[in-house]
Amino acid sequence: MTATSKVAVPNRPAHIKDIPGESGWPILGHTLTMLKDPEGFHQRMKAKYGPIYRSNAFFQNQISLSGPEANELLLLDKEQNFSSEKGWAPYIERLFPRGLMLMDFDEHKAHRHIMAAAFKTGPMKGYLERLNDAMPDRIAQWGKQGSFKFYPAIKKLSLDMASSVFLGLEPGTENKGVNKALTDMVSAAMGIVRVPIPGTMMHKGVQARKFMIAFLKKLIPERRQSSGTDLFTQLCQAQDENGKKFTDQEIIDHMIFLWMAAHDTITSSVTTLVYELGRNPIWQQKLRGEINGLGLNDGRLPYELLNKLTLTEYAFKESLRMNPPVPAVPRKTVREIAFGGHRIPKDAIVGISTVATHRSGDIWENPSKFDPMRFSPEGGAKTRHRFAWIPFGGGAHMCVGLHFAYMQAKVIMAHLLPHYSIELEDGYTTEFQIMPLIRPKDGLPVTMKAIDT
Numbered sequence: 001m002t003a004t005s006k007v008a009v010p011n012r013p014a015h016i017k018d019i020p021g022e023s024g025w026p027i028l029g030h031t032l033t034m035l036k037d038p039e040g041f042h043q044r045m046k047a048k049y050g051p052i053y054r055s056n057a058f059f060q061n062q063i064s065l066s067g068p069e070a071n072e073l074l075l076l077d078k079e080q081n082f083s084s085e086k087g088w089a090p091y092i093e094r095l096f097p098r099g100l101m102l103m104d105f106d107e108h109k110a111h112r113h114i115m116a117a118a119f120k121t122g123p124m125k126g127y128l129e130r131l132n133d134a135m136p137d138r139i140a141q142w143g144k145q146g147s148f149k150f151y152p153a154i155k156k157l158s159l160d161m162a163s164s165v166f167l168g169l170e171p172g173t174e175n176k177g178v179n180k181a182l183t184d185m186v187s188a189a190m191g192i193v194r195v196p197i198p199g200t201m202m203h204k205g206v207q208a209r210k211f212m213i214a215f216l217k218k219l220i221p222e223r224r225q226s227s228g229t230d231l232f233t234q235l236c237q238a239q240d241e242n243g244k245k246f247t248d249q250e251i252i253d254h255m256i257f258l259w260m261a262a263h264d265t266i267t268s269s270v271t272t273l274v275y276e277l278g279r280n281p282i283w284q285q286k287l288r289g290e291i292n293g294l295g296l297n298d299g300r301l302p303y304e305l306l307n308k309l310t311l312t313e314y315a316f317k318e319s320l321r322m323n324p325p326v327p328a329v330p331r332k333t334v335r336e337i338a339f340g341g342h343r344i345p346k347d348a349i350v351g352i353s354t355v356a357t358h359r360s361g362d363i364w365e366n367p368s369k370f371d372p373m374r375f376s377p378e379g380g381a382k383t384r385h386r387f388a389w390i391p392f393g394g395g396a397h398m399c400v401g402l403h404f405a406y407m408q409a410k411v412i413m414a415h416l417l418p419h420y421s422i423e424l425e426d427g428y429t430t431e432f433q434i435m436p437l438i439r440p441k442d443g444l445p446v447t448m449k450a451i452d453t
């Protein structure tokens, strides 16, 4: 047994029932409560049973851990106690098998090493060019609409971006089928029904995956040779220092997974940013000033200037703090461990809550206030526990696309804010649904008002 903290060890293996907690309703357990109000549920259970408690949701018992030390234990996982593959499998394995999050330890390291080639500076510059190409038209469409719901609009923009940046499809080519297939897969992954019975979302998702496999497979031979600047082409050609490349099936699995990992997360985080900028016009003006101060040629944001958008980055980080798109991270223990005075058995599903950590008054002063300066050196960024802010996870499975996410958020802002003011109705607030991914329940009605130049 790995001793992470001292605990009395009875003379038998640990059992999940040793952990304080409850099982909820028969069969469904706490699933519905958790889907409806995961944060409230977490606070109630924590108050009743302490920071480590047992519950039952999505047809399995699970142990919840709270606080930055618990986040560090699970994410950094120095002793390789936790399987990401077995933690995520019940939720996403059927539709997104063999993605990076569904691999562990040595195998995971080897695949991540090859994939890293597709996220180096050269390829990233290519993705940024594609984003810069596509953005003005899309933003102008928002401007023409004037008032609209932001969440569905950014979802559509994200899908169109993904066709170009991820798949290298030119506008007008076969991207409707692809967009639908990808959307069906993500919706299915979020549904409660996990069996592909005809008529269910899961059935649609399974069909969509078949479509995507055939679609990508056909393109691989050409993409292995091409000079394309999209992520798919980069993945087809990525190799480690020994020249090891992905097989065709590995490319397909990683590609589908990457798309899923990027899509709703960027959509969700940019939605929060737009909401907070609408509610905080002073911050909106600060970001606009910062972007205008770059003196961009034709409005295009070059790679070399990304780092100059310091306030924009703080504002994006603060949005990710308030509404982390991935609200919780699950793992399965591969051996018994001890933590916080409890023995956690082998093969237990263990989870940490990103959202509870990010909204904790013990860590953040006035957590419901939008205050991007928390991320400045003088605002505490250097002194805070390094696992107090974990929107991208941490350790071996830390998000491979985090720089891509910053880049996309900045490029959207760079094309939007100089031309339009984001306005919300007086006194408007929205409510965010947390599970499975954070999004505004009402779609976030906004007005984009043209700025006279």
Ligand code: HEM
Pocket (backbone or CB within 6 Å): 084, 100, 101, 102, 112, 257, 258, 261, 262, 263, 265, 266, 269, 324, 325, 326, 329, 330, 390, 391, 392, 393, 394, 396, 397, 398, 399, 400, 401, 402, 404, 405
């Ligand atoms: C704001 C946007 C994003 C957020 C909040 C986010 C969040 C996360 C989190 C929390 C994890 C770790 C999960 C775990 O440890 O179990 C993760 C992993 C991952 N993300 Fe992201 N992500 C974002 C954008 C992206 C983008 C744009 C891409 C691809 C271009 C991407 C690709 C991945 C991949 C492949 C993994 C798995 C890494 C591994 O297992 O080694 N993500 N992401």
